[in-house]
Amino acid sequence: MPAARAQFWSGVKAELPILVGVVPFGLIYGILALDAGLTALQAQAMSTVVFAGSSQFIMAQLFAINTPVVVIIITAFLVNLRHALYSASMSTYVKHLSEGWKYGLAYLLTDEAYAVSINHYREPGELKYKHFYLLGSGLALWTTWQISTAAGILVGSVIPSELPLDFFIALTFIALVVPNLEDRAGLASAFSAGTISVIAFQLPFRLGLVLAALIGIVVGMVVEEKWPSMRVTGRERQADREGPG
């Protein structure tokens, strides 16, 4: 099937620029996961089983400070909820595929694979082989994520432990959040969640984190409803850039 193969490779090619940004995240994740006390095997397995950059960073951090499992699960779940949106928007394009294809593509449906593939799906052209494009971009990201995680684990086992490596997590999150705060609602959501997380930090089981996130979401929605589309900057919204989302 030359048409399918062509679709696959153009999916891979479209993913390449994004991969440049993904590699450092994979490296940092590998280093941090070891620093958080995970074994090399656990750190690598997480990149395969969970395969979601921001959740993996969050999980590593929460494991490091002995957070109760339920809180880790709820937090990671909340962070990944946005994938339901991708699933919804992809569903019309893949409904003709077999169950196996659906499961496989769902596993590969990260921020980055979605971002390039949905654009391709929306362009004119025959639908028949377009799922190979998503497969190509998804597998390119998957392979890069596994290899960069492994490289990070190797680097992490020789890096001096006096370096304040844990600060990388906060910096990574700052790099993810700040450029995407483009309107008042987003700013209000972030600042209210941040403030509550500090005030409620002493709550048991790190419940302050869940409370802060929920309040932040509600505040964002209320502000958006009262002052719709008040943009802070005119810049275009970018896709999340945190490794596989």
Added chain:
Amino acid sequence: MTVWLTMLVVGLLTFGTRLSFIYLFGRQQIPTRVKRGLRFVPPAVLTALIFPELFLPGGTLDVSLGNERLIAGIIAALVAWRSRSTVATIIAGMAALLLLQALAG
């Protein structure tokens, strides 16, 4: 063992979330209210993780120039805002922290 189980549960939940609407093949619509709320999940959750790291070093509130992580975090946020570059943000923040720690001796 706890790590493995947690990993497995989160992995299944993540996969389930990604599969959800694909599996229902578009028959179900996400309620608008939920869709609007989902947009705020990343900023809310991530900021709730960032703030304690910056404002509560060692577990107690410290809003002073002596709080190196807070200063370095603010510098990183400014770099992120101006450059929109992940690498620049991380390098600037880490350099600022190391420099401030060296200056504090």
